[in-house]
Amino acid sequence: MKAGIVGANGYGGVELVRLLHHHPMVTLDLLVSHSTQGHKITDQYPHLHNILELPLEKLSLNEITDRVDVLFFATPSGVTKEIAPPFVKAGLPCIDLSGDFRLKEGHSYEQWYKKSPAEPEFLDQAVYGLPEIFRERIKDKTFVANPGCYPTAALLGIIPLIKEGIAETTGQIIIDGKTGVSGAGRKLVQGSLFSEINENTKAYNLGSHQHTPEIEQVLTDLHGKDIKVSFNAHLVPMTRGILCTIYAPLKERLADADLVQLYKEAYQDEYFVRIRPEKTWPGTKEVYGTNYCDIGVKVDERTNMVIVVSVIDNLVKGAAGQAIQNMNLLNHWDERTGLDTIPVYP
Amino acid sequence: MKAGIVGANGYGGVELVRLLHHHPMVTLDLLVSHSTQGHKITDQYPHLHNILELPLEKLSLNEITDRVDVLFFATPSGVTKEIAPPFVKAGLPCIDLSGDFRLKEGHSYEQWYKKSPAEPEFLDQAVYGLPEIFRERIKDKTFVANPGCYPTAALLGIIPLIKEGIAETTGQIIIDGKTGVSGAGRKLVQGSLFSEINENTKAYNLGSHQHTPEIEQVLTDLHGKDIKVSFNAHLVPMTRGILCTIYAPLKERLADADLVQLYKEAYQDEYFVRIRPEKTWPGTKEVYGTNYCDIGVKVDERTNMVIVVSVIDNLVKGAAGQAIQNMNLLNHWDERTGLDTIPVYP
Amino acid sequence: MKAGIVGANGYGGVELVRLLHHHPMVTLDLLVSHSTQGHKITDQYPHLHNILELPLEKLSLNEITDRVDVLFFATPSGVTKEIAPPFVKAGLPCIDLSGDFRLKEGHSYEQWYKKSPAEPEFLDQAVYGLPEIFRERIKDKTFVANPGCYPTAALLGIIPLIKEGIAETTGQIIIDGKTGVSGAGRKLVQGSLFSEINENTKAYNLGSHQHTPEIEQVLTDLHGKDIKVSFNAHLVPMTRGILCTIYAPLKERLADADLVQLYKEAYQDEYFVRIRPEKTWPGTKEVYGTNYCDIGVKVDERTNMVIVVSVIDNLVKGAAGQAIQNMNLLNHWDERTGLDTIPVYP
Amino acid sequence: MKAGIVGANGYGGVELVRLLHHHPMVTLDLLVSHSTQGHKITDQYPHLHNILELPLEKLSLNEITDRVDVLFFATPSGVTKEIAPPFVKAGLPCIDLSGDFRLKEGHSYEQWYKKSPAEPEFLDQAVYGLPEIFRERIKDKTFVANPGCYPTAALLGIIPLIKEGIAETTGQIIIDGKTGVSGAGRKLVQGSLFSEINENTKAYNLGSHQHTPEIEQVLTDLHGKDIKVSFNAHLVPMTRGILCTIYAPLKERLADADLVQLYKEAYQDEYFVRIRPEKTWPGTKEVYGTNYCDIGVKVDERTNMVIVVSVIDNLVKGAAGQAIQNMNLLNHWDERTGLDTIPVYP
Known part of the structure; x- marks a missing residue:
């Protein structure tokens, strides 16, 4: 099967390149980049030297639908909604890593993204691609809205609480997110400079983050x-990784061991979700470069709260890896195909 | 005035060295270290070469009370309670940076620190040295329990909410702390190795941190x-800095501007507490190397919560700087003496 | 084929775990650790949770030769020479990542390592495992001394100069090495603490490094x-990576383009050595997590010197990856087997 | 005395702000910035909040000569030569941190900076401000070309070798420089992004760096x-610091102890140059935030070379600190005034 990437020049795009190259069922055949069209990908990313000397091409509907069997959009929010619809309409399986097709309500997109929403027809067609939760919905679709990085970590952490009905759900769930800088992409902004980020931890977009x-x-x-x-959300001085600390009031008392057990059962069939033993919690480095979501939990008995710690690599399970997991699902392949690697540690 | 430091060989001790060296009213005259006695401080810390070539001496009651006018204990929790009392009894002004004399109830210390508490007599004598809040209590004492790093950031962030009665106080205040690694000191533990910390964010001591x-x-x-x-608490890959994100339910609706104003008024006379304008929040780097505590606030209207972000340099306002602020206070000097420097940025 | 690792608990050992797990021809079957015997590898390395739940066992000659077909020694210098010989004698293919069998002259080992050397019989048997240079010598042996991290980067950078006779060879070749901290292993030493390494670049072992x-x-x-x-050698604040800058006087004038061409030809058949175009030089991140050695060159016409920049991942091409490349060679498999991955970037 | 800074918005400018604020003889009175004129400095640098709320103004000859007694140019190379001359002509003491007035030969500037040089009249007037070497030349001048960061570290490291005639000087001196990223300033370039720099060491401008x-x-x-x-030159993943490793062939054999002694004598009257004991070499962190240049030396007897390791904080001794040292010298103040602080460690 042949795959193409639109927006190959960003960090999400180049992570797709890394993972697709190792995928046994797919050949990476087409890289599209608006900003660096005409260059080779190795001009932008010398680490690909000798491995993948593909050109960065321009977007062309007819040619692309002829050349590839699946198309990934690693383009920024606000861009995919403009360029993806013709491909969706043409029936080409499309997986969008941006935020453009995730929110079902256009007005919500407008409010949080400060941009006009995608056409309702395509919002309807797009399925929210969190395989651990929506596997059944995804597998027969051809257009996937790949989840955001924070939502992936947060949702996999929270959902067992909600499903099992053990947490209060009336406006008291708090998610304190910490992310590395690669989530901001390769854009040239002052806040992404090494000298600004190094030895710095800061909050941003409090109460107004579009992943809410x-x-x-x-x-x-x-x-x-x-x-x-x-x-x-908070920015911490590292390149990769998201850690979400989730706080929710418990409905009734619960022991740590029972909480761990509950999570283990909730994810017992999920290869990519790993639950830590009692009183241990994962660090972001423990999923580095992989599609795992590691979760540790704790009951704070004194305040009757549950605390969930959930970590992912924002570029893998939070972006390119999950997109490939969705591709595997669309094709009825084993979801682990091309993704069963060990974290790079240390 | 002559000052001495017990535990000069740790990161808290050597930060006291840095700050006291610049203090116009004090001469640093005595360095005590149990573990490296007999060496010079420059053997342990070459950055002091040619500046401060003092020996590391052993602890000796009679000699010390003769030689210095104020004594700082930068020794670990569990140690100060064993060695400080004779100096306190002798009437020497003492400032303890450990956790041994902060908790008034011995059983609480025992529960959280897993060690037997200090003698009640000395617990009674020790005043909790958070100058912005307890200035009046501190200034006539001679024995100060210098606050912990996290409590300093957390308390300065929360107190205006409590004092003004705007937050619910029934078990729903959450403090999500993020710290650099220097807080763990110079001890040789696996979790402090560069290769373990770099590109890693992790939670630790959930629900059981002794600063609670x-x-x-x-x-x-x-x-x-x-x-x-x-x-x-969470560990992030940086050397210095603590950021506390505080979440509390609001009693009634409040505008961002009013919340900022409330904080500005609460700290209008406090040189070391700086309140950020609406919709901006501080990063830890913005207080690097200084005694400032910078605070930014936000009303999350959707969930009717207040969010407070509070940052300090854990080794300065969270340890050595605040200890010197307390020394200034004991001596009725301007609290800023020796501490009015600009953060090292970037 | 079944593989075992002695010293599985160090960074070199755990990197072997990562790479062998992905190797299509090998099953990782045995982990030996002296210091943590009795634990599971996941107690030491939670990133392996659910992936590889092997126990850490003790070393036992008879059992091991029965259970595995190849044995990697990721033990420290001074240790392998004590424990490997019986396995070598028993005819089990052994690959040693330590420095114990690299130097052919015992007195040289003694002088530089400050330890007594291995038995001459085993020094003779061990072949120096730099496949790009000594492929023919290696492929029929069963005992490989895997090269050091710095020597790998330095030698691949220098050898074309020597082979082609274009550099002066009389005592004027300078290698300025820069390494990340993981090369120092997981040992608890003050110089490996995050707070000591971060924001720090320092020289060490000038003129006396055992890789000389x-x-x-x-x-x-x-x-x-x-x-x-x-x-x-120099230590820089990163976890992985070595960059060697090599300076050598030219015998006669040479153009940049010709020098690049000379290197391209020297390595035209080598998959793992990538030569950069004129006036570009690699960064360590461009080989992160992989077995590549990237090289860029420059003629400094003003001083008639050649400058070579050579980078590797010290834990892969500088240790575990090269060991696997040697294993492939011993077994007459394609050398790339299990190693043809793309660097993790960014 | 009143001071002004042109280019206050860059990292060199804001470091001048930090250091001048602590200077007992100077009031910082004027900040000029072309790019952010009209804003307050705290909009650009919130760490100055409440400390220095000065506006960023535009450049105006008449007004400035009236308002300040000394003017620092922290503007980029290519800019100072266009804007400084009128102030020099007006007799205002000027200290330029750019490279525009350092090279006495216009054609050399043109060749290395790829720009047209400053007017010869002003090149003649500018004195090269390396106080340890050219103190006598500097003290009666009013226009100082502040040395570059690399040249400061390199020259202080090399000069004793040349002065004492112990190194060969015929084209064989090699300087391998390693720098943190702040030297590249706050400009938005891809190579300064955190995700590109972190876990990366790379060479740049080999053979063509304008500091040569x-x-x-x-x-x-x-x-x-x-x-x-x-x-x-090489870029390493840290914000501040330069380390130069200098290699030079020895004319005749020399013992380590004698070499150390030679350096100690060469700098015996220099407060800011600290020579390390035999077999120890400084790290960049040991001068963090200060005006020190720390030097360690080594004879490599096997190759008859001398190795010198020299470290500075590129923003202090390599820029703003040295500029203030020059200001002190111009005013016949103690050179240490405002600069005698202890490095921030760890």
Whole structure:
């Protein structure tokens, strides 16, 4: 099967390159980049030297549908909604890593992204690609809205609480997110400079991060009733990795061991979700470069709260890896295909 | 005035060296170290070469009370309680940077520190040295329990909420702390190795961090009623800096501008507390190497919560700098003496 | 084929685990660790959770020769020479990642390692495992001394100069090495603490690094006459990666383009050596996690010197990856087997 | 005395702000910035909040000569030569941190900087401000060309070798420089992004760095005969700090102890140059935030070479600190005034 990547020049795009190159069922055949068209990918990323000397091409509907069997959009939010629809319409399986097709309600997109939403027809067609939760919905579709990085870590951490009905759900779920800088992409912004980030931890977009409605939409969908969360993001001085610390009031007392057991059962069939033993919690480095989501939990008995720590590599399970997991699912391949690697540690 | 440091060989001790060297009213005259006695401080810390070639001496009651006018204990928790009392009894002004004399209730110390507590007589004598809040209590004492690093950031962030009665105080205050690695000191532990910390963010001591009762003790003292907090710590890949993100439910609706104003008024006379304008929050690098505590706030209207972001340099306002601020206070000097420097940025 | 690792608990050992797990021809079946025997590898390395739950066992000659077909020694220098010989004698294919069997002359080992050397019989049996240079010698042996990290980068950088006779060889070759901290292993030493390494670059072992005679031995072997180098090492604040900058006086004038061409030809059949285009030089991140050695060159016309920049991942091409390349060679498999991955970037 | 800074918005400018604020003889009164004129400095640098709320103003000859007594140019190379001359002509003491007035030969500037040089009249007037070497020349001047960061570290490291005539000077001096990223300034370039720099060490501008002729000019001046060096630069993942490793062939054999002694004597009256004991070499962190240049030396007897390791903080001794040292010298103040602080460690 032949795959193409639109937006191959960004960090999400080049991570797709890395993972697709190792995928036994796929040949990477087409790289599209608006900004660096005409160059070779190795001009932008010398680490690919001798391995993948593909040109960066321009976007062309007819040619692309002829050349590839699946197309990944690693383009920024606000861009995919403009360029993906013709490919979707043409029936080409498309997986979008941007935020453009995740929110079902256009007005919500408008409010949080400060941009006009995609056409409702395509919002309807797009399935939210969190395989551990929505496997059945995804597998027969051809257009996937790949989840955001924070929502992936947050949702996999929260959902067992909601499904099992053990946490209060009335506006008291707090998600304190910490991310590495690669999530901001390769854009030239002052806040991404090494000298600004190194030896620095800072909060950003408090109360207004665009991943908030995405998290709420999924939780509300699963719960049947409105769920609100307070999601707040922080930047820490590392390249890869997201850690979400989730706080929720417990409905009734629960022992640590039971909480761990509950999570183990919730994810017993999930290869990519690993639950840590009691009183241990994962670090982001323990999933570095892989599609794992590692989770540790804790009951804070004094305040009757549950604390969940969930980590992913933002570029893999939070972006390119999960996109490939979705591709595997669309093709009824084993979801682990091309993704069963060991984290790079240390 | 002559000053001595017990435990000069740790990171807290050597930060006291740095700051005291610049203090116009004090001469640093005595360095004590149990583990490296007989060496010079420059053998341990070559950055002091040619600047401070003092020997590391052993602890000797009679000699020390003769030689210095103020004594800092930068020794680990569990150690100060064994060695400080004779100096306190002898009437020498003592400032302890460990956790041994902060908790007024011995059983609480025992529960959280897993060690037997200090003698009640000395617990009674020790005043909790958070100058912005307890200035009046401190200034006539001679024995100061210098606050912990996390409690300093957390308390300065929370107290205005409690004092003004705008947050719910019934078990729903959450403090999500992020710290650099220098807080763990120069001890040889696997978790402090560069290769383990770099590109890694992890949670630790969830629900069981020994700084929890210290925060609660102060809040309860100020509020008059029991306050419980859920304090949870994270390690991020940087050397210095603590950022606490504090979440508390609001009693009633409040605008961002009013919340900022409330904080500005609460700290209008405090040189070392700086309140950020609306919709901006500080990064740890913005207080690097200084005694500042920078605070930014946010009302999350959707969940009716207040979010407070509070940053300090854990080795300065969280340890050595605040100890010197306390020394200034004991001596009725301007609290800023020796501490009015600009953060090292970038 | 079944593989075992002695010293599985160090960074070199755990990198072997990562790479062998992905190797299509090998099953990892045995982990030996002296210091942590009785634990599971996942107790030491939670990133392996659910992937490889093997126990750490003790060393037992009879059992091991029965259970595995190849044995890797990722033990420290000074240890392998004590424990490997019985396995070598028993005819089990052994690959040693330590420095114990690299130097052919016992007195040289003694001088540089400050330890007594291995038995001459085993020094004779061990072949120096730099496949790009000694492929023919290696492929029929069963005992491989895997090259050091610095020597790998330095030798692949220097050898074309020597082979082509374009550099002066009389005591004027300088190698300025820069390494990440993982090369120092997981040992608890003050100099490996995050707070000591971060924001720090320092020189160490100037003129006395034990990798010096290893480099000279190979160059002298290839050149036929004595070659001396001045090799000097530096520690930079990163986990993985080595960059060697090599300076050598040119015999006669040479253009940049010709020098690049000379290197391209020298390595035209080598998959793992990639030569950069004129006026570009590799960064260590461009080989992160992989077995590549990337090289860029430059003629400094003003001083008539050649400058070679050579980078590797010290844990892969500088240790575990090259060991697997040697295993492939011993078994007459394609050398790339299990190693043809793309660097993790960024 | 009142001071002004042109280019206050860059890292060199804001480091001048930090250091001048602590200077007892100077009031910082004027900040000029072309790019951010009209803003306050705290909009650009929130770490200055409440400390220095000065506006960023535009450049105006008449007003400035009235308002300040000394003017620092922290503007980029190519800019100072266009804007400084009128101030120099007006007799205002000016200290330029750019490279525009360091090279005495216009054609050399043109060759290495690829720009047209400054007017010869102003090149003649500018004195090269390396106080340890040219104190006597500097103290009666009013226009100082502050040395580059690499040249400061390199020259202080090399000069004793040249002055004492112990190294060969015929084209065989090699300087291998390693720098943190802050030297590249706050400009938005891809190569300064955190995700590109972190876990990366790379070479740049091999054989063509514009600091080469600056080093050669000074050495030739002192030696009386032409000296050529091969200077080559590397970027390491840290914010501050430069380490130069210098290699030079010895004329005759020399013991380590004698070499250390020679350096100690060469700098016995220099407060800011600290020589390390035999077999120890400084790390960049040991001068962090200060004006020190720390030097360690080594004779490599096997190759008859001398190795010198020299470290500075590129923003202090390599820029703003040295500029203030020059200001002190111009005013016949103690050179240490405002600069006698202890490095921030760890």
